[in-house]
């Protein structure tokens with residue numbers, strides 16, 4: 172490899188590649204989250220907890236492909252299983268038995284799931300869950316949490332990042348389309364509630380009543396700030412949904428990494444449908460909808476008649492993804508979750524102590540192997556509390572840039588997570604790097 176050159180310098184190979192990329196790819200990348208400033212960093216390889224860019228710079232990975240890598244990069248067990256499958260082909264237009272193995276594994280470990288259908292992303296899983304709920308109930312509308320990210324399906328991304336000018340009532344937020352060009356009919360098809368507000372959940376769900384097919388929520392929503400979910404809120408969602416005859420859809424795309432049986436095991440949630448993705452693919456593109464058998468029947472062909480909700484896809488349940496998923500999930504026993512939780516606890520405790528020592532008004536939320544750093548100390552319970560001011564957004568972008576110079580990759584909004592290959596020394600390096608990267612004490616984010 173060429174001599175190492177600072178990842179963000181104008182003469183780096185990454186800078187050169189970005190110039191080239193902008194000619195053939197609008198914006199220079201197919202995935203906007205890779206756009207670090209001043210240009211994306213092009214990765215050559217990863218191993219365990221670390222990744223190396225094409226200029227030879229190494230980074231401790233505090234993002235893990237937005238939480239999907241849980242065993243570590245290039246995990247040897249997944250690597251071996253996938254290589255064996257690659258030698259036998261990657262995808263056929265007929266069924267393979269490995270799909271059944273991964274389905275059985277999920278049914279065995281996640282209490283509310285009796286059956287599973289696979290797809291290729293979390294976006295597709297949430298879309299499938301919504302379509303299933305609509306077909307099962309014969310109703311058009313979903314209720315979702317303000318600010319919560321569930322992928323890019325029109326209904327699921329409503330009110331993902333509304334500007335304060337369009338927030339509306341804090342107890343009954345306005346439904347705001349995310350992508351320009353989204354049909355205005357969305358307003359009648361999505362209602363929005365604030366996270367952790369049981370009273371608002373009861374009121375909004377009762378108000379939409381018989382039009383409501385499902386209430387969709389993520390128990391540890393990253394864009395809402397990863398506050399701890401309160402039990403009254405869970406009870407309100409479940410109680411109100413059942414009262415009006417709607418289903419509960421739990422988005423466990425990220426939160427499945429919190430416990431052997433997912434966040435539903437931790438919090439005693441009993442969803443009708445669960446959307447999954449990320450870790451269940453062992454590092455490959457994946458999604459899955461799981462749930463009660465009577466609800467899941469909407470996906471089944473009825474004799475010669477097509478399913479109520481037809482689903483499929485060229486690469487759905489392909490044997491490479493299914494093999495990687497089984498090889499990954501089988502390693503995730505309760506001891507593995509204990510290890511992930513210990514790493515996460517060390518990280519959050521280290522950051523809290525570091526912020527206190529530095530006397531800065533910063534905080535960290537999250538649980539298990541997940542964390543989110545906030546450049547403020549206001550109480551965080553929902554999206555409106557969490558949303559960054561433009562000054563805060565700038566400070567977090569600066570933090571990301573500073574961390575890159577200290578061998579750490581973190582998302583530009585402070586959300587991170589750890590994989591099983593991460594050591595106590597790695598966490599110490601991370602905490603020290605964050606503290607060393609805090610804005611100059613003259614800035615106003617200091618007490």
Ligand SMILES: Cc1ncc(COP(=O)(O)O)c(C=O)c1O
Pocket residue numbers: 237291292293294295297320321322323389422423424425448449457458
């Ligand atoms: C909670 C949640 N749901 C759904 C999705 C969409 O998953 P994917 O990126 O696989 O489409 C994400 C992605 O980050 C997510 O965090």
